[in-house]
Amino acid sequence: MARITLDNLAHSYLPNPKSExxxxxxxxxxDWEDGAAYALLGxxxxxxxxxxxxISGLLNPSQGRILFDGQDxxxxxxxxRNIAQVFQFPVVYDTMxxxxxxxxxxxxxxxxxxxxxxxxxxxxxxxxxxxTLDHKARGLTADAKQKISLGRGMVRKDVNALLFDExxxxxxxxxxxELRTQLKKLHHEFGHTMIYVTHDQTEALTFADKVxxxxxxxxxxxxxxxxxxxxxxxxxxxxxxxxxxxxxIPAQIEGRRAIVHGTEMDLADGYGPVNGxxxxxxxxxxxxxxxxxxxxxxxxxxxxxxxHKLVRAELFGQEINIVAGEDDRIGPDMTxxxxxPAHVNVYADDWRVAPQGRAA
Amino acid sequence: xxxxxxQKAWFLVLPVLILVAFSAVIPLMTVVNYSVQDSFGNNxxxxxxxxxxxxxxxxxxxxxxxxRQLMFSGIILAIEVPLGVYVxxxxxxxxxxxxxxxxxxxxxxxxxxxxxGTIWQVFGRVDIGLLGYTLDxxxxxxxxxxDSFDAWVTIIAMDVWHWTSLVALLAYAGLKSIPDAYYQAxxxxxxxxxxxxxxxxxxxxxxxLMIAILLRFMDSFMIYTEPFVVTGGGPGNATTLLSIxxxxxxxxxxxxxxxxxxxxxxxxxxxxxxWVFYTVMTNLDKKGG
Numbered sequence: 001m002a003r004i005t006l007d008n009l010a011h012s013y014l015p016n017p018k019s020e021x022x023x024x025x026x027x028x029x030x031d032w033e034d035g036a037a038y039a040l041l042g043x044x045x046x047x048x049x050x051x052x053x054x055i056s057g058l059l060n061p062s063q064g065r066i067l068f069d070g071q072d073x074x075x076x077x078x079x080x081r082n083i084a085q086v087f088q089f090p091v092v093y094d095t096m097x098x099x100x101x102x103x104x105x106x107x108x109x110x111x112x113x114x115x116x117x118x119x120x121x122x123x124x125x126x127x128x129x130x131x132t133l134d135h136k137a138r139g140l141t142a143d144a145k146q147k148i149s150l151g152r153g154m155v156r157k158d159v160n161a162l163l164f165d166e167x168x169x170x171x172x173x174x175x176x177x178e179l180r181t182q183l184k185k186l187h188h189e190f191g192h193t194m195i196y197v198t199h200d201q202t203e204a205l206t207f208a209d210k211v212x213x214x215x216x217x218x219x220x221x222x223x224x225x226x227x228x229x230x231x232x233x234x235x236x237x238x239x240x241x242x243x244x245x246x247x248x249i250p251a252q253i254e255g256r257r258a259i260v261h262g263t264e265m266d267l268a269d270g271y272g273p274v275n276g277x278x279x280x281x282x283x284x285x286x287x288x289x290x291x292x293x294x295x296x297x298x299x300x301x302x303x304x305x306x307x308h309k310l311v312r313a314e315l316f317g318q319e320i321n322i323v324a325g326e327d328d329r330i331g332p333d334m335t336x337x338x339x340x341p342a343h344v345n346v347y348a349d350d351w352r353v354a355p356q357g358r359a360a
Numbered sequence: 361x362x363x364x365x366x367q368k369a370w371f372l373v374l375p376v377l378i379l380v381a382f383s384a385v386i387p388l389m390t391v392v393n394y395s396v397q398d399s400f401g402n403n404x405x406x407x408x409x410x411x412x413x414x415x416x417x418x419x420x421x422x423x424x425x426x427x428r429q430l431m432f433s434g435i436i437l438a439i440e441v442p443l444g445v446y447v448x449x450x451x452x453x454x455x456x457x458x459x460x461x462x463x464x465x466x467x468x469x470x471x472x473x474x475x476x477g478t479i480w481q482v483f484g485r486v487d488i489g490l491l492g493y494t495l496d497x498x499x500x501x502x503x504x505x506x507d508s509f510d511a512w513v514t515i516i517a518m519d520v521w522h523w524t525s526l527v528a529l530l531a532y533a534g535l536k537s538i539p540d541a542y543y544q545a546x547x548x549x550x551x552x553x554x555x556x557x558x559x560x561x562x563x564x565x566x567x568x569l570m571i572a573i574l575l576r577f578m579d580s581f582m583i584y585t586e587p588f589v590v591t592g593g594g595p596g597n598a599t600t601l602l603s604i605x606x607x608x609x610x611x612x613x614x615x616x617x618x619x620x621x622x623x624x625x626x627x628x629x630x631x632x633x634x635w636v637f638y639t640v641m642t643n644l645d646k647k648g649g
Contacts, residue, residue, distance in 0.1 A: 091545035
């Protein structure tokens with residue numbers, strides 16, 4: 001187990017990257033703390049898998065270094081790094097039995113047969129495949145195969161980190177939940193550093209202590225699920241996390257006031273001069289329909305999603321979302337929307353601006 | 361659901377039936393016809409029953425040819441399959457050199473059989489052939505027209521040269537279809553090169569490899585032109601394979617009855633072996649499914 005440090009790391013799949021756009025992974029400095037569970041969240045093609053493959057040593061970065069406990073491992077092979085990785089699509093050794101599949105990584109390291117047998121039993125119990133241990137791996141269903149892949153990833157106890165690359169994509173929802181619980185349990189028991197790549201926010205938020213959000217080859221925010229929800233550092237985080245995502249409304253910022261299309265509203269804190277493309281961000285959960293206070297809106301549609309109502313409304317020609325309580329009355333007099341100032345964030349060129357006199 | 365019964369649908373099968381009748385059934389029946397009759401001049405035929413079959417089965421000639429044939433097919437499979445796989449494993453996976461290798465390897469496959477025979481016939485000649493002359497100058501006693509071992513070496517080398525590419529190309533196609541994740545997972549699991557071959561590449565290649573083996577077996581079992589052009593079946597009968605022997609019997613000696621009986625048995629052997637292959641392959645598929 002080790003603390004993994006990324007130092008000035010960047011990667012391009014092109015041999016001679018010229019501009020920043022050529023980089024699949026833009027320059028990155030980060031410490032993965034020993035024993036923490038991270039989720040790497042982002043839409044497809046944002047560089048998540050690239051980052052994972054660099055950490056495990058399947059890919060050599062174009063620049064920068066990777067350190068394990070301060071020791072440079074940039075040129076080290078996957079074997080030397082001693083990392084386990086599970087891929088998106090199941091990889092099983094078809095001609096082997098389930099048992100041999102699970103034992104494979106241990107046998108390759110020359111472990112004692114008695115230990116291997118015991119460990120395989122343990123893992124089989126964990127993934128619920130004790131009954132099929134002596135079956136050939138070929139011919140199993142996709143989710144059974146993926147369970148084997150997961151099992152192979154977890155079978156080594158001494159790994160420096162466990163990496164998961166969207167491992168539950170092919171697994172049915174019920175099993176997904178169960179396996180995720182197993183992974184968390186495993187994490188609590190053995191305290192491996194885990195990095196879990198996903199594009200599913202629920203998965204990320206339930207699995208991880210810390211979520212790393214990536215966008216367009218860049219890490220835009222690292223934080224606890226709560227931080228990501230309350231103070232998205234980038235409008236992308238706002239959109240991506242939350243259902244529906246944050247409303248981003250163009251506005252001018254002047255001190256303690258935001259001006260939205262000529263209409264003023266108060267902010268909770270004062271801001272220094274903010275330049276660039278400025279906007280305010282407000283989560284639908286913190287917007288309220290009202291008959292007398294706030295900005296003028298037209299309600300377009302109300303969707304009842306069970307626990308609450310989702311209001312689609314138009315604010316100066318822009319569609320925004322508002323979450324209303326299940327019992328809230330939404331009548332024709334609801335022509336205004338009020339944003340809770342304590343939960344309004346200010347953005348300049350898509351990045352969050354910290355209010356004056358307060359740290360970000 | 362009600363099934364509509366319409367006997368007229370049989371007419372739809374008719375074209376295929378006619379085609380198969382003309383291309384396979386009628387010629388085969390002609391052979392069957394010859395195999396149970398004795399023919400004299402003037403198109404006189406007499407019923408001979410199974411006499412020819414009995415005679416052929418008691419004759420060493422067919423057995424010897426069959427033995428040579430099995431040896432030939434066995435040897436070329438034993439060389440071409442591992443060699444083809446080895447070549448496929450070492451071919452570049454992409455880029456200019458991958459295309460280059462593919463083109464170069466396809467070339468022998470495009471050359472007509474009798475041309476291949478002629479090439480090797482000349483190539484191996486001690487007086488003017490590059491191979492024969494060089495070996496001779498190196499002091500190696502090589503003469504495929506007089507030494508049966510040399511003749512065998514020559515026809516086997518020729519077949520390996522001509523057909524290894526086919527195995528290699530099929531194996532290469534099999535290898536290319538393996539997703540990268542398998543190799544990555546193997547790296548993570550710290551599998552040795554041998555383990556990667558044994559547990560990933562070989563199982564994934566098995567399907568195409570079975571097809572390659574079947575194709576190579578059938579083709580080599582029926583081979584005629586190439587060895588005929590090079591050695592003519594000689595020296596003596598050393599390289600007289602089944603087809604060569606059959607043609608000698610049917611056209612050289614004009615023994616139509618025995619030759620027809622020979623043909624039918626030859627056909628049955630091929631049918632039986634194909635069936636075995638088919639069974640093995642479908643079983644593999646079932647296990648794979």
